[in-house]
Amino acid sequence: MAGKVITIAQQKGGSGKTTLAAHLAVALARAGMGTRVALLDCDPQGSLGEWFERRETALGEDGTGLDFRTASGWGARREARSLARDYDVVVIDTPPKSDIESRPAIEAASLVAVPVQPTPIDLWATAPTLEMIAKEGTPSLIVINRALSRVGLTEEMSTAIRELGHPAAQTRLGNRVGFAASMGQGRAIQETEPGSKGAQEITALAEEIRLLLG
Template identity: 45%
Template sequence: MAGKVFTVAQQKGGAGKTTLVAHLAIAWMQLGRSVATVDIDPQGSLTRWQAVRAEATGGQPGFTHVQITGWRTQTEVEKLARDHDIVLIDSPPHAQTEARIAVRAASLVLAPVQPSPMDLWAVQPTLDLAAQEKRRLLLVLNRVPPRARIADELIGRVRELVNPPAVDIAESQIGNRTAYAGTLLSGLSVTEAARKTQAAAEMQALAEEILRRAG
């Protein structure tokens, strides 16, 4: 049976796509899944992190990683899915063709959205793209600040975008925590370098929830 393919997509830059990909990859690896990551973002941030991780782990990052151009995505993902339980794609922002290819290849699309007006407005093209490609999409609330009135109001607005089963929202939220960026600097993840923190608990819960939703 082919592995599950998850594409992390968001047309707005700076939404935390690559950070989410890196931490989810390790969380799933720790759950005993064989994982492959695919970087089609021209910025190549995931690939740079993977190189840091490979050095930090003595050449044993724990997962397969490839960096490719968008037009090769479908073929490469199909090949990786034959040999891995999970294939995780980091798609580019502001690139309609490449993002469409990545969404089309997915079993489930993950769209990180911060509780801010700009992110709320910017997520609609990603929702439209998933709908056009007939792919289920899971909104992931990312960089959620400590409870504040404006955050609660914006989270409520995000929930208005939900239209199950095509679009849903993850129960697990990712907080606005420095540990997510800090651990990546050393090539690790929060579930490795900060295992007893709230950040690690959040990411592990999200990883498990996504697998349950994917079936």
């Protein structure tokens, strides 16, 4: 039985795609039941690859708990499907601004997670990504990212999200320094700050996605 493919896509830069991809992969690998997780980096910037190299340095090649590959363009779809034959979950990080580069990874996905910061400008900029996902007929999930602590979504923002016509995750990720700080160490916030609000949020999001994927 083939594994599930989770593609992280957002054409707007600065949405936190790479951080979300790394943290979801670690959370799913730590979820128990022997879940085997692979990361596929399709972003030419290679930020996810740099994170993984730091992870190997910190934990050793056999201690990362993940596998890592790279691909570009149409090769992403082929590589994702190949990995899904050997792993329970494949998490793909896609490049911003390029629908041509992102489309193959979206085609291969079981679910596309779309990180969005809760501002009107970010919501407007997300529309092209959601339209591309809709054309491919792939299930999607909007993930509110970098939400300010102790500030709930305004009714205006909540309405705007609903009007996008795509489901949104119940779990929101806060604007927490721990996410970026852990990335610099080749780790995830669940490993550097276990029990923290950020660790709880990403664990809850991973569980929400796992249940969606069945």
